[in-house]
Amino acid sequence: MGFLDNSSITVDAILTKRGREILSEGGDLAIVKFALSDEEVDYGLYDVTHPNGTDSYGAVIENMSLLEATPARTNFRSFLVNQSLGGAQVTLDSLNYTSVDTNANIALNPSTIGGAAENYTFTIENTNIVKFTGSPSATTTTASSVNLVAQSISTAATTTVTIIGSTSGIVNVVTISVKADPTSNQDPTGPKTFKSNKTVTAGSARTDAGSGPSNY
């Protein structure tokens, strides 16, 4: 007879930059939901030919040590979902936009293949490089599609836009490279031109009307 394992899984969470920002503004975190991710896991290492049998198929994955959490996260690269959504994917016309001119518009119109129609959460990594048309202060917006506008920047720079299906959780990433504007003195790696990180949901009223330049 042996002793039962009485250990429980307890983990410490760290706030993301957005979480810190909300606290610094005196706001309430108001955490209402969670999502699970399997980032860092390569299921290709699941070895169904392992000589020790089925219990050892996932040994390589289960024994790995994971990286620590970092605050500079806005979302995860992959999510655990229910089986009904297994195999679904989010597609776009293009995942890579290069040499985009200043003030050029980019339309992102994703669709979910293998799942129900849904809205998507769009998150811009660096809003000095592209912004949402009509919502210049937002870094995140939820809608079925969005239009982006390339910003005037002093040196060529690249950013990403992460697209996550609101229901499916499927992630895709669009990379956008904007050309330098010789007339600009805006450093693309400098502080964000709009401090607030407001989130805009489809159908909600804009809270930043008139706060930016007129060429969105």
Next chain:
Amino acid sequence: MYKNFTADDTSTDIGIVTSGIWQDGASSIETFFSSSTQYTNTGDYNIDVYRYDPTNNASASVQFGVVYGNRDGSGSLGTKGATGDITTAAIFGQLNNLINPPETTTFTFQDNTTSKQAYAIVLNRARMREAIEPGGWELHLSSSKQAGAGITGSIIKLIDDSSTNNGGNSFQRNFAPEYNIVSGTLVGGTVIKTAASAEGSDGSYGTFYPSLGVLLVNPKKLATGGLGLITLSGSNSDDRNNRRFFNCIVDGQYFQMRRKEEITSTHYFVRAQSQQFNATTNETFYTQSAAGNKQVIPGLATDPKTYITTVGLYNAASELLAVAKLSQPILKSTSREALIKVKLDF
């Protein structure tokens, strides 16, 4: 992909955490150093005290400061009509203004209600964080190496009387609680040698303000209470009494102290039930044909298994506010449920 928390999934508690206050998390130190640079520039006001010698240890950081204050400016250069900063008067005014109620010009050390001078040990704020733990400190002072006449004392051991003085003194002060500094030791359990009320007209050894991080020490008691430290009070004279007090700390070779913090924690119970979270958007979970059709990789198609590595906490707007990482991936399948307790400290 998101799952809402229910009322049963969250709980909040406030815990008190104590830890060693000194550099490297030590709760007691036996060596004390000052910086010649600091002492040369501002030593007439205060002496910054280090655990390690700052001249040969780049990581040495200030642990606390030592000051001497005198209402009349005695023991420092300057007086009316003479140059000098009257630093001891500045220190006295500083402490008096901070600690005492309005229209008070003397400190009260139990039965000594008219002290116009005081030594003070002021803890580094970053080291103290929130407060000093009452009943968690002990300071040894020795004047064996003091220069000058009349040095006859031996080592004295000081603690606070929070173990018997519940709630602290009832004198009106700007900071509460206030405890008395008394002779005693924490070794073998708190033992108070002489209660503050029994110290006589010279008063107690001092007062202690845990929330302020200040130990106010009564010079009169240091002179008569066994230490024999003579505080000099020359007019327009740079006596550096703070240096003499610092030397007593150095010679005492022992300062134990703990800090105290209230940590508010919220626990989120993340429950992944058997029929949930058994698929993933992870690209490596699938093989994709040329036509774009995704198939789950062999071995996982008939008996799907996923691994949890990360928990994300979101607000209603689906903004990621907190991230928790597991130390190792947890297997999730239709025959396994996962319960992960995520702790968020504020």
